[in-house]
Amino acid sequence: MKRLPVALCCLLATLAARAGEGFHAESFHARNCTGCHDTSVYTRPDRRVNSLPRLESQVRMCDANLGIKLLDDEIEALVDYLNRNFYKLAR
Numbered sequence: 001m002k003r004l005p006v007a008l009c010c011l012l013a014t015l016a017a018r019a020g021e022g023f024h025a026e027s028f029h030a031r032n033c034t035g036c037h038d039t040s041v042y043t044r045p046d047r048r049v050n051s052l053p054r055l056e057s058q059v060r061m062c063d064a065n066l067g068i069k070l071l072d073d074e075i076e077a078l079v080d081y082l083n084r085n086f087y088k089l090a091r
């Protein structure tokens with residue numbers, strides 16, 4: 001029965017990751033958001049996003065492409081992560 005605790009732990013981690021509070025924008029991004037483009041699209045000179053509302057709608061579009069259906073506060077956490085690390089748009 002050595003495997004049971006491991007499975008339980010993974011299940012709990014998955015649930016926590018979906019619960020908003022345990023959502024880690026940085027690791028989520030690294031795992032799910034770098035398949036189609038890398039982070040250079042966020043800082044290229046002709047990037048398309050130039051305001052926070054645009055950043056949010058772009059994140060929603062990419063989420064829709066992925067089919068993950070993130071919760072609103074997860075979208076918000078991702079927007080915040082991208083803005084703090086790449087976009088640096090004024091609030």
Ligand code: HEC
Pocket residue numbers: 029032033034035036037041042046047048049055058059062063065066078082
């Ligand atoms: C299914 C492929 C795909 C996945 C997965 C994906 N994206 Fe994108 N993303 C795109 C495409 C295509 C563009 C447009 C690139 C371009 O204009 O050259 C884009 C552009 C963007 C931009 C705008 C870049 C700019 O020009 O300012 C942001 C921000 C972004 N994605 C965020 C995300 C985030 C966050 C995730 C993870 C939730 C994600 N993407 C996952 C396809 C994807």
